Amino acid sequence: MKLRRTAMPAHFQNVVPLYAAPYIGTKLYGCGEKAVDMEFENILSQLLKQDENRMNMRGEEMKENVQKEEHTHENAQEKMTEKMPDKMPEKQYTRGAEMGDLPCEAPIGMTYTPWQRKGSPRYTAGEALDRGTLWPGLELPWKNNFNVRSVANTPLGEVQALDFALVELALYLDTHPDDTEALRLFRQYVKAYQDKKAAYAKKYGPLEKTQAGEGDRWNWIDNPWPWEYTDRR
Amino acid sequence: MFEYEKKLQYPVKIKRTNPALAKFIITQYGGPDGELAASIRYLSQRYAMPYPELKGLLTDIGVEELGHFEMIGAIVHQLTRDMSIEEIKKNGFDTYFVDHTAGIYPQAASGTPWTAAFIQSKGDTITDLVEDMAAEQKARTTYDNILRMVDDPDVADPIKFLREREVVHFQRFGEALRLVTERLDSRNFYAINPSFDRAPGK
Numbered sequence A: 001m002k003l004r005r006t007a008m009p010a011h012f013q014n015v016v017p018l019y020a021a022p023y024i025g026t027k028l029y030g031c032g033e034k035a036v037d038m039e040f041e042n043i044l045s046q047l048l049k050q051d052e053n054r055m056n057m058r059g060e061e062m063k064e065n066v067q068k069e070e071h072t073h074e075n076a077q078e079k080m081t082e083k084m085p086d087k088m089p090e091k092q093y094t095r096g097a098e099m100g101d102l103p104c105e106a107p108i109g110m111t112y113t114p115w116q117r118k119g120s121p122r123y124t125a126g127e128a129l130d131r132g133t134l135w136p137g138l139e140l141p142w143k144n145n146f147n148v149r150s151v152a153n154t155p156l157g158e159v160q161a162l163d164f165a166l167v168e169l170a171l172y173l174d175t176h177p178d179d180t181e182a183l184r185l186f187r188q189y190v191k192a193y194q195d196k197k198a199a200y201a202k203k204y205g206p207l208e209k210t211q212a213g214e215g216d217r218w219n220w221i222d223n224p225w226p227w228e229y230t231d232r233r
Numbered sequence B: 001m002f003e004y005e006k007k008l009q010y011p012v013k014i015k016r017t018n019p020a021l022a023k024f025i026i027t028q029y030g031g032p033d034g035e036l037a038a039s040i041r042y043l044s045q046r047y048a049m050p051y052p053e054l055k056g057l058l059t060d061i062g063v064e065e066l067g068h069f070e071m072i073g074a075i076v077h078q079l080t081r082d083m084s085i086e087e088i089k090k091n092g093f094d095t096y097f098v099d100h101t102a103g104i105y106p107q108a109a110s111g112t113p114w115t116a117a118f119i120q121s122k123g124d125t126i127t128d129l130v131e132d133m134a135a136e137q138k139a140r141t142t143y144d145n146i147l148r149m150v151d152d153p154d155v156a157d158p159i160k161f162l163r164e165r166e167v168v169h170f171q172r173f174g175e176a177l178r179l180v181t182e183r184l185d186s187r188n189f190y191a192i193n194p195s196f197d198r199a200p201g202k
Helices: A018-029 A037-056 A059-079 A124-130 A157-176 A180-204 B017-026 B035-049 B052-079 B085-090 B094-100 B124-150 B151-179
Strands: none
Touching: A018 A124, A124 A157, A124 B151, A157 A180, A157 B052, A157 B151, B017 B052, B017 B124, B035 B052, B035 B124, B052 B124, B052 B151, B085 B094, B124 B151
């Protein structure tokens, strides 16, 4: 029997026989945030072992085993459809690949991106602004050189940090609209942001037009504008 | 509609004038992989998007990119404030200066003015999202290259922030592409163009 190879994620490359493709193309495709990829890895290693045996076998013996294998595939398929918890086991608080997840599926002829899982570890709003993301798993700095200076510790920085957490949560919710925990968090940050922004405007001037116009002067135009260099704020 | 908030997304406070840096950072203002191109690309593509998640995502990222456009403008502005003619000539800023003085003009580092030819809006959901993913990577590479040449932390910090945003946006566009393909026939993703061959929302 001739074994063909198929396009796969890097860690499976050159090892996955074509007969694994049905799992990738149909069964696993669309598994979303259901954490089936660990199962998938087990099943693949099973398939690989069979692949090895297969190459060492000949004639009748091989035919028999092929039938047996088909049986195993069915079981494996059932196993894969089992649901697994949304939350992954707690890992050490770190960033980048250590916080990421290996793919659970990789459809042929289509680019593949793993879903960000529900309940992914998060930075605080202040850390998020410094790092450029709320999600340590997505923090992948050039030459591992990340910002160490905190910018969220000024009055405006506090407003910027809360607003940034909202930006990050909104983008996440755009692709995960049913994540109730993220929704709850979003509402909490909205409240904190509105309070902080109102307090800031009272002291330093309006951030949006609806906060302007108090007193007898149109203070919307007051310097500094955001692009102007200033040590203050 | 759009409303202005009188703040940057991330603070830009550059103490030292340095037109040598402004000369190439301007490329993220009006260059082929810059923030203006990103914003106009996503805000234009969103009209053909067939699913609510995609309309939301392209709108939200498109708006955020406008904020990045403003940050790059602030960086270039602060790098070129109070320049002397000697500084301009010594740092090779004379070619920009002669056309724009210390004004901010959307152009690439090479001097090519911003053009819609930098972007595409193809009206095909998969095609547009794949272009968007590529755009985020191109911008990320540009920021890598900028970081290779910048040693002032006042400049590098906001650049690192902007670079990380490209990584996050890439992830979201990737997820968006999966939201599309999950609604298509997994045996042939290209059988139809969901933004043309099917009514929205179906």
